[in-house]
Amino acid sequence: MDSDDLIDGLNRIGLRYGGTPGTVLPTRPDVVILRAGPVVVKAHSPGAEPEALAERVRATAHPSLRGIMLQPVTEEVMTVADRLVTVWPAGTPVDHADPDAAPWEESARLLARLHAVPAGDLPPLRAAGGPARVASTVARLDGDSAAGSAVRRAFATLPEPGPTGGDAPGTLAHGDWHMGQLVRAPEEWILIDVDDLGLGDPAWDLARPAAWFAAGLLEPAVWHRFLAAYRAAGGIAVPPSGDPWGRLEIPAQAMTVQLTAAAVATAEREGRPLDEVEQILVEACLRIVQFRSACHSVPTQ
Numbered sequence: 001m002d003s004d005d006l007i008d009g010l011n012r013i014g015l016r017y018g019g020t021p022g023t024v025l026p027t028r029p030d031v032v033i034l035r036a037g038p039v040v041v042k043a044h045s046p047g048a049e050p051e052a053l054a055e056r057v058r059a060t061a062h063p064s065l066r067g068i069m070l071q072p073v074t075e076e077v078m079t080v081a082d083r084l085v086t087v088w089p090a091g092t093p094v095d096h097a098d099p100d101a102a103p104w105e106e107s108a109r110l111l112a113r114l115h116a117v118p119a120g121d122l123p124p125l126r127a128a129g130g131p132a133r134v135a136s137t138v139a140r141l142d143g144d145s146a147a148g149s150a151v152r153r154a155f156a157t158l159p160e161p162g163p164t165g166g167d168a169p170g171t172l173a174h175g176d177w178h179m180g181q182l183v184r185a186p187e188e189w190i191l192i193d194v195d196d197l198g199l200g201d202p203a204w205d206l207a208r209p210a211a212w213f214a215a216g217l218l219e220p221a222v223w224h225r226f227l228a229a230y231r232a233a234g235g236i237a238v239p240p241s242g243d244p245w246g247r248l249e250i251p252a253q254a255m256t257v258q259l260t261a262a263a264v265a266t267a268e269r270e271g272r273p274l275d276e277v278e279q280i281l282v283e284a285c286l287r288i289v290q291f292r293s294a295c296h297s298v299p300t301q
Helices: 004-018 050-060 104-116 130-139 146-157 202-215 220-232 245-270 276-295
Strands: 023-025 032-036 039-043 078-080 083-089 171-173 182-184 189-191 198-200
Touching: 004 032, 004 039, 004 078, 004 083, 050 083, 104 171, 104 182, 104 189, 104 202, 104 220, 130 146, 130 202, 130 245, 146 245, 146 276, 171 202, 202 220, 202 245, 202 276, 245 276
Parallel strands: none
Antiparallel strands: 023 032, 032 039, 039 083, 078 083, 171 198, 182 189
16 A cells, blocks of 8 residues: 555645646556646655666656657656655556557657667666566565476576676667557657666567567567567667567567566465466466577576
């Protein structure tokens, strides 16, 4: 339950920047989002690093990212009830009830533009958060179920990520891209969420749709539309033509492990069996174990 002190504090900030009391919006459990008129006030995850978040907010406010990432209402990172808080323009999220209308091509073009921004043009940034998120998600598994074991075995087969998560350490990357990281503000789609923005391998930003496609959970036509739009926009995460999987294989497998770990942890916490999609993800982890055991000999986690 969100503390009254936290919600009261977010409301005060919403009133200051939005001119009206706010309404708490549904989001993931570790984050609180309050909508106050033309702004949203975000309480970041407990334990978020103040200096890292401040760096990321400053970078997002830089003119080089205008039209690519949503720019903050203020660069100030506030603290309310021991939570870091930032303020952003309100936008309209992707309608998850209408998956056919999801802006796959628009998101691909935005990612390509993001990856093309010279990191040296921005205020200093640390590593993007993608690779570290995999390990932290797997670490949240508590039970000794067969599904949890499959996740841990798949994770153990993955190669150790480099210090910035890949082969392109100087490249700007979102760090946690998925369809929930887009809003229309006001008329154009734009990327949101600075929590994992940093330097690293841009292939990790394509990892989630690649993982869904490889698991059979994303229509091939949708995946190919996304990939073609990214390439047409000059995206550097994959070769401009030919087989992209030499660059995407490890990030996609790692993302599969992360998604499965999160799904299994949720099912265990709720005391229920895995649903169909969650079971498909577990089966994908088992295929990763079989594939990497048969075809690869690499230093493992």
